[in-house]
Each structure stands twice: as C-alpha cells, then as structure tokens.
Amino acid sequence: MTEEADIYELLEAVKDPEIPVLSVVDLGIVRKVDWISPKKLKITITPTYSGCPAMDTIEREISEILQSKGFEVEVVTSISEAWTTDWISEKGRKNLEEYGIAPPAEATTDKSFITGNSKNVHCPRCKSEETSLISQFGSTACKALYKCDSCHETFDYFKCI
Ligand SMILES: [Zn+2]
Structure with a gap:
C-alpha cells in the first residue's frame, strides 16, 4: 500500500528546472495527492506565478515519475489560493x-x-x-x-x- 508520504517522496525527484536544488515538494507547489482509484492519482499543484514557463516541464515530470511507478496520473492546477514564497x-x-x-x-x-x-x-x-x-x-x-x-x-x- 502506497501512502501519501511515499508519493511526496517520489515527487522529491522532480526539481524546479530553473533551480535544480529545489524540488517541487520543497517549493510547496504540490498541494494535494488524491487517489481516484488504487492505481490512479490526482495531483493538485499551484503554479509559482502565472505564466512561469517552468510549470509545463514540472507537470510533465510529475506525470512521468509517477507513471514509471505504475500509476495513472492526472495533474490539475489550482489557483484558488495563490502560491507565495512562504510555502x-x-x-x-x-x-x-x-x-x-x-x-x-x-x-x-x-x-x-x-x-x-x-x-x-x-x-x-x-x-x-x-x-x-x-x-x-x-x-x-x-x-x-x-x-x-x-x-x-x-x-x-x-x-x-
Ligand atoms: Zn558577501
């Protein structure tokens, strides 16, 4: 059984393409991990700022890393709460x-x-x-x-x- 913490650990491997020492988890943009089914995940991310060109790459890498572990992945973007550097x-x-x-x-x-x-x-x-x-x-x-x-x-x- 994969726990939410395991998913976050996998996502640690996804780095900000502009700042390779910062993972998407450290950056605080991964907001939520939901299981749609045992093998299907919904990952909610909040972009650092609108129009950040790195976001497309980040979305793709999140999908790829989880797909490589056998998950189906849906990445959704939420801007209901704006990202701040406090995250x-x-x-x-x-x-x-x-x-x-x-x-x-x-x-x-x-x-x-x-x-x-x-x-x-x-x-x-x-x-x-x-x-x-x-x-x-x-x-x-x-x-x-x-x-x-x-x-x-x-x-x-x-x-x-
Ligand atoms: Zn100095």
Whole structure:
C-alpha cells in the first residue's frame, strides 16, 4: 500500500528546472495527492506565478515519475489560493542558500527589494546584510540580481511574491 508520504517522496525527484536544488515538494507547489482509484492519482499543484514557463516541464515530470511507478496520473492546477514564497520549506530555503541564491525574506508583504534598500537580503556567501540591487531581473524572471558590498560577489535573490 502506497501512502501519501511515499508519493511526496517520489515527487522529491522532480526539481524546479530553473533551480535544480529545489524540488517541487520543497517549493510547496504540490498541494494535494488524491487517489481516484488504487492505481490512479490526482495531483493538485499551484503554479509559482502565472505564466512561469517552468510549470509545463514540472507537470510533465510529475506525470512521468509517477507513471514509471505504475500509476495513472492526472495533474490539475489550482489557483484558488495563490502560491507565495512562504510555502518554500525550511529545507528548500537552506538548499537555495547553499546553491548561492539568497532565499526569500520571510514576510511576503515586504516589497522593499524593489527599491534596493532591503535589509532582508543577505549575501548567501558571507551572510553580510550590506547588499545592493543591481537588476530586478536576474537569470530568470523570478529572481533579482544583487551584489554584496562586503565580498563583492553578485548573487541571485529569489523574489518574494
Ligand atoms: Zn558577501
């Protein structure tokens, strides 16, 4: 008998194509696992933001990994509750930082990153709070590009939404 926890464990293998250290489970986009029949699953996901090009890939990979275990899969998208960066797990935040991306600051209401004056953005390398915004768009639209004023490294910041 496969438990819900087993399904989540399988889904740990599905990574955000833009951030390979972050699984869809860590990202918090897998909202629900339902059994339609013993061999048929319905997976409810909430996209990180509308129009994120990675979502198609993610949906396909969720189906593929579960199909490889003998399940029939239906992936449904739910936007009744909007995804926020608060849904990223503790482990996900730690992985992001180790990967060199500053994890989103706790409060999603804080939009001060727009002005570049946010003290919430820590350098993932030296942990300095003396950072400045270079560009609102980093390597992808979900990230902003920052520069650390202490160690002079540039890094991506996962924007709060
Ligand atoms: Zn630094």
